[in-house]
Amino acid sequence: MQTFHCDTCHQPVYLRNNWCTHCAAPMGFAPDQWAFVNLAATTAPESSPHRLCANSAQGLCNWLLPEGDTHDRCPCCLLTEIWPVLDGPQSSAHLFGVELAKRRLIMSLKELGLPVFPQETRVPLRFAILADLPGQASVKTGHAQGLITLNMKEADPTRRMAEQQRFAEPQRTVLGHLRHESGHFYWDEWVATDPSTQENFRALFGDERADYAQALQSHHASPQRWDPLQPNGFISSYAQSHPWEDWAETWAHFLLMADALSEVSPDRLSGELVRASPIDALLDTWVDLSVQSNAINRSIGLPDAYPFVLDDLIRAKLDFVRSIVLPQAWAR
Numbered sequence: 001m002q003t004f005h006c007d008t009c010h011q012p013v014y015l016r017n018n019w020c021t022h023c024a025a026p027m028g029f030a031p032d033q034w035a036f037v038n039l040a041a042t043t044a045p046e047s048s049p050h051r052l053c054a055n056s057a058q059g060l061c062n063w064l065l066p067e068g069d070t071h072d073r074c075p076c077c078l079l080t081e082i083w084p085v086l087d088g089p090q091s092s093a094h095l096f097g098v099e100l101a102k103r104r105l106i107m108s109l110k111e112l113g114l115p116v117f118p119q120e121t122r123v124p125l126r127f128a129i130l131a132d133l134p135g136q137a138s139v140k141t142g143h144a145q146g147l148i149t150l151n152m153k154e155a156d157p158t159r160r161m162a163e164q165q166r167f168a169e170p171q172r173t174v175l176g177h178l179r180h181e182s183g184h185f186y187w188d189e190w191v192a193t194d195p196s197t198q199e200n201f202r203a204l205f206g207d208e209r210a211d212y213a214q215a216l217q218s219h220h221a222s223p224q225r226w227d228p229l230q231p232n233g234f235i236s237s238y239a240q241s242h243p244w245e246d247w248a249e250t251w252a253h254f255l256l257m258a259d260a261l262s263e264v265s266p267d268r269l270s271g272e273l274v275r276a277s278p279i280d281a282l283l284d285t286w287v288d289l290s291v292q293s294n295a296i297n298r299s300i301g302l303p304d305a306y307p308f309v310l311d312d313l314i315r316a317k318l319d320f321v322r323s324i325v326l327p328q329a330w331a332r
């Protein structure tokens with residue numbers, strides 16, 4: 001994702017900042033300007049064209065309401081339709097982690113040029129952030145008809161590390177979950193609604209009419225062997241379970257690449273990169289970057305940040321995702 005800058009001292013301002021770490025100016029993100037705004041530059045807060053999102057009071061949000069917006073929460077927070085009941089500092093910290101990841105997802109989708117907000121999509125995209133409750137079944141993360149449900153415990157670092165081991169998903173993160181679920185949302189928007197796109201999808205990912213519940217049950221009962229260094233056409237173990245999951249995992253991987261490549265390419269939005277570069281060029285740059293990030297991790301003594309090899313079928317699937325994104329991608 002692009003790096004923003006303080007409009008006073010021109011130092012970088014990052015996604016989670018609500019002040020400039022260099023000159024200490026209070027900052028908020030103005031979605032209508034797609035920039036961080038210095039709030040101290042406004043002499044009278046009540047006459048400012050921007051108001052802070054109501055969720056900023058709990059430290060949950062650093063967005064501003066667009067000029068003239070009469071809601072109390074910003075457009076990003078309004079996407080969360082169901083909020084969890086918080087029962088202490090730990091659950092507040094988990095919700096903070098989820099909303100931070102959600103803001104990154106929303107900002108990276110917009111930087112690709114994709115429709116996100118209710119007036120932009122066929123079915124409105126919404127989120128339900130839920131906590132497990134005593135005596136009730138655990139909340140399942142998933143997507144149905146535009147609603148992405150996320151179990152807030154995914155933001156618990158201890159649980160996440162255990163699940164990384166259990167599911168052999170070393171890159172399992174809240175952001176990764178949200179990217180994956182957004183893949184199901186955009187499949188419904190663009191693939192399910194167009195017969196020729198659906199045909200091209202089936203040629204690469206398989207026939208999604210295969211029994212979904214049965215496929216997931218079999219996968220969880222006995223996951224097929226999968227090694228990121230010996231690719232078999234699937235980007236993850238879970239991608240093998242059903243064509244829809246293969247799509248969502250590949251989509252999430254494409255978003256990850258676009259997000260990181262934009263972050264290291266000053267002044268280029270990810271949508272511009274995707275538009276300007278055929279898949280081979282994107283992947284060449286991506287592999288170079290991943291080699292460098294692995295080198296840093298190895299020198300610290302950590303596992304590789306990006307332990308994946310991309311075979312021809314995975315590359316073709318990523319190219320299919322690019323072809324879906326392309327008509328929407330930014331052209332400046």
Ligand SMILES: [Zn+2]
Nearest residue numbers: 006009020023
């Ligand atoms: Zn500054």
Ligand SMILES: [Zn+2]
Nearest residue numbers: 053061074077
């Ligand atoms: Zn907000």
Ligand SMILES: [Zn+2]
Nearest residue numbers: 180184245248
């Ligand atoms: Zn899924």
